[in-house]
Amino acid sequence: MSYLPITLDEALHVRAATDAVPYAGGTDLMIDANPDASYLFLHKIPEMRGIIDDGQYICIGASTTFAETADSPLCPAILREAILQIAAPAIRNLGTIGGNIGNGSPKADSALIFFVTDSKLRLISVRGERIIPIKEFYLGRNKLALEPDELIVEVLIPKQDFNRYYYRKVGAREALAISRISFAGLISEKDGKIANFAVAFGAISDVIVRRDDIDAMLIGKTVAEAKALKADYLDAYDKVITPIRGRVSATYRKDVCMNLLQDFLEFIL
Numbered sequence: 001m002s003y004l005p006i007t008l009d010e011a012l013h014v015r016a017a018t019d020a021v022p023y024a025g026g027t028d029l030m031i032d033a034n035p036d037a038s039y040l041f042l043h044k045i046p047e048m049r050g051i052i053d054d055g056q057y058i059c060i061g062a063s064t065t066f067a068e069t070a071d072s073p074l075c076p077a078i079l080r081e082a083i084l085q086i087a088a089p090a091i092r093n094l095g096t097i098g099g100n101i102g103n104g105s106p107k108a109d110s111a112l113i114f115f116v117t118d119s120k121l122r123l124i125s126v127r128g129e130r131i132i133p134i135k136e137f138y139l140g141r142n143k144l145a146l147e148p149d150e151l152i153v154e155v156l157i158p159k160q161d162f163n164r165y166y167y168r169k170v171g172a173r174e175a176l177a178i179s180r181i182s183f184a185g186l187i188s189e190k191d192g193k194i195a196n197f198a199v200a201f202g203a204i205s206d207v208i209v210r211r212d213d214i215d216a217m218l219i220g221k222t223v224a225e226a227k228a229l230k231a232d233y234l235d236a237y238d239k240v241i242t243p244i245r246g247r248v249s250a251t252y253r254k255d256v257c258m259n260l261l262q263d264f265l266e267f268i269l
Contacts, residue, residue: 001038008047008124008153014040016126016149024048024063025094027087028103048098048153051075057120057156062098066110069097076157078165078184079113085169086110098152101134104142107179107203109169111138114155115210116184116200117162122154123147131156141206160196161188166264170256179203180248181256185264194221199261204243204253211240227269237261 003020005011014020020038023029029039042048048063051072058074069075070083070092086092086100086109100110101121113119114134122131125147134155137145146152166185182202188195197218201209214236218226226233243253 003038003040004044005040005042006044008045008151011040011042011045011151012124012126012149015151019148022102022151023099024096025065025099027091027095028099042098042151043096048151053159055159057158059122060097060155060157062101062152062154063096064098066092066095066097066100069110076113076117076162078117078162078167078186079110079157081167082109082113082169082184097155101137101155102144102146102152104138104140104144106138106141106205106208107182108208109179109182109202112182112184112200112202112208113167114157115202115208116186116198117157117160118198118212119158120156121152122156123150124153125149125151129153135208135210138207162186164188164268166267168260168263170260180246181243181253181260183257183260183264185261185268187268189223192222194219194223194226197226199237199264201241201257201260203246204241204257206244209241211237214240223269230265230269234258234261234265 003014020040022040022042024043042063048061051060051074053074066083066086070080097110100108119134120131121134121137139145164187168183169179170181179202185199187197197215217233241257243250
């Protein structure tokens, strides 16, 4: 059975009363559709579409497609670059931001950017809403802090300076590749000191790796002071990056991660 709500309230009541699987673009259902399952189609709900600036966040509706997001002048450049490396135009025209997050995959290209930008998710049910950091939403591979009656309604990207960034996606080929390793890094300065410094690694563990405790080593430092700490910073990440083996070895993944981190530091410091 399929449900086709046209308002968020209607969708939430279906979500609370049934076990229907929510979807919008349906690009993954093309592969994994279950003929015996019920589905909740969210694409026509206006509260879950579009991008706005609310003064504090860039708010992206969960049913907004990759293509719509990348085309928006509000889309941060680092997110746009990641989106344009997702699959092919046909998939980007259908696939949605919320769907990419809701899969719970550490390989999700847009989720990596939401991790490095310390974005939050707005989750809503008939019981109310809650806003949580995306890094608290991922509990493990395909495990999410999403209650059975909740929907991912919006992604909230903090309004910060994300203009100085570094993004790399390593796949088996140059196009239409699923990430074997992905990396994103950000830096911003204010009054001669580093105001924000963040890196994230995707596709190497059960969840995207984002260690703000390590990145804090460089925040509040001048660039010269950060350069002096570079060896200690690299060593800290070398100790915590323990990739799982996939189609390539864990050793290869570790080497690539550290090389990407080194390249990022050389690029921005």
